[in-house]
Amino acid sequence: MMENFVCVQCGTQFSETPEPPSSCPICEDERQFVRHEGQEWTTLKRLAANHHNRLEEEAPRLQGIGTEPEFAIGQRALLLQSPEGNLLWDCISLLDNETIAEVKARGGLRGVAISHPHYYTTMVEWAKRFDTQIFLHAADREWVMRKSPRIQFWEGTTLSLWDSLTLINCGGHFEGGTVLHWPAGANGKGALLTGDIIQVVQDRRYVSFMRSYPNLIPLGPAAIRRILERIESISFEQIYGAWWQANVLSNAKAAVNRSAQRYLRAIKDM
Ligand SMILES: [Zn+2]
Ligand SMILES: [Zn+2]
Numbered sequence: 001m002m003e004n005f006v007c008v009q010c011g012t013q014f015s016e017t018p019e020p021p022s023s024c025p026i027c028e029d030e031r032q033f034v035r036h037e038g039q040e041w042t043t044l045k046r047l048a049a050n051h052h053n054r055l056e057e058e059a060p061r062l063q064g065i066g067t068e069p070e071f072a073i074g075q076r077a078l079l080l081q082s083p084e085g086n087l088l089w090d091c092i093s094l095l096d097n098e099t100i101a102e103v104k105a106r107g108g109l110r111g112v113a114i115s116h117p118h119y120y121t122t123m124v125e126w127a128k129r130f131d132t133q134i135f136l137h138a139a140d141r142e143w144v145m146r147k148s149p150r151i152q153f154w155e156g157t158t159l160s161l162w163d164s165l166t167l168i169n170c171g172g173h174f175e176g177g178t179v180l181h182w183p184a185g186a187n188g189k190g191a192l193l194t195g196d197i198i199q200v201v202q203d204r205r206y207v208s209f210m211r212s213y214p215n216l217i218p219l220g221p222a223a224i225r226r227i228l229e230r231i232e233s234i235s236f237e238q239i240y241g242a243w244w245q246a247n248v249l250s251n252a253k254a255a256v257n258r259s260a261q262r263y264l265r266a267i268k269d270m
Contacts, residue, residue, distance in 0.1 A: 003017065003043055004043065005017065005021060005041040006122065007024040007026070007072070008040040008041060008042055009024065009033070010024060011071060011072030012024060012026050013093065013146050015146045020041040024145075025143070025145070031173070031211060032212070044093070044095065047094050048094060051068065051069060051094050052067070052068055052094075052098065053094055054068050055099075058078065058244075059191075059247075062078055062080055062081070063079040063106065064078060065077045065099065065102075065103075073118055075118075075196075076090075076092065076244050077089065077090045077091050079103060079109075080180075081107060082182075084162040084163045085111070088103075088109050089193045089195075090193075091119050091120065093122050111132055111134070112127055112132060112134045113136075114134065114136060114195075115178050115194065115242075116176065116196070118195075124150060127150040134148070135161070137155075137177075138153035139171075140174050140175060154167065156169070164183045165183075167180055168180070170197050170226065170227045170231065171226050171230075172219055172226070172227050173209070173210060178195075179195070179198060180192065181234050185237075185238060185240075186238040189235070189236070189238070190238075192252065193240045194240070194241055195241070196210075196242045197227075198239060199241060207239065207241075207248065209223070209224055218263075224263055224264055235253070236253055237253075
């Protein structure tokens with residue numbers, strides 16, 4: 001029997017195979033890691049047997065969707081409700097009937113956009129169930145483990161969607177690392193949805209930037225400056241990061257700038 005196996009460590013679903021893949025390239029990459037117990041696999045069906053998703057509003061028109069108990073990397077996705085169609089920002093592995101019903105009750109999905117490969121998860125399942133497309137930056141194409149005609153690879157520095165939603169390629173953590181500008185967010189002052197391309201840290205007045213978070217590999221000055229340049233002309237008051245309540249709720253652009261300056265001071269001998 002053919003299965004779309006899911007890596008237990010990173011939550012990525014692979015193309016159909018009769019046996020589990022021999023390894024997970026995303027976990028073997030220096031930015032992630034293989035479980036101490038060794039590579040393990042599950043399936044969406046097995047995952048759904050003992051996990052469920054929690055939906056909770058992170059802001060008006062912005063629903064967090066996260067899995068309990070925590071699975072794989074543990075991020076929550078964001079359902080952004082917009083007049084011309086909803087966007088799923090980032091993704092999680094578990095998609096069950098309850099989640100499908102909850103998302104449909106809020107208007108379904110017009111598209112899925114993902115910050116970087118650690119959150120690709122079961123994106124193809126989501127796109128199929130909501131009959132929609134997935135926007136990924138082409139620079140991370142090699143990390144797609146389940147190919148699909150629903151994936152649209154985009155190139156360059158920005159991609160305009162609908163309602164002035166814009167994907168911005170910042171690089172950094174991954175070459176294709178992308179953030180989403182939501183101009184209507186923060187009561188019209190603008191918000192950025194950043195995954196961990198711009199990571200909201202424990203002190204929520206600051207953010208940080210890393211090549212690898214679990215393995216603590218920093219970025220160099222050129223990468224930090226590129227992130228700043230790419231968001232320089234964008235107005236935003238808030239940032240919604242990759243985890244529940246990992247958000248900067250005011251003066252977020254100043255927070256990014258002062259965090260980048262602090263980071264550049266800390267690595268100045270590199
Ligand atoms: Zn993996
Ligand atoms: Zn990541």
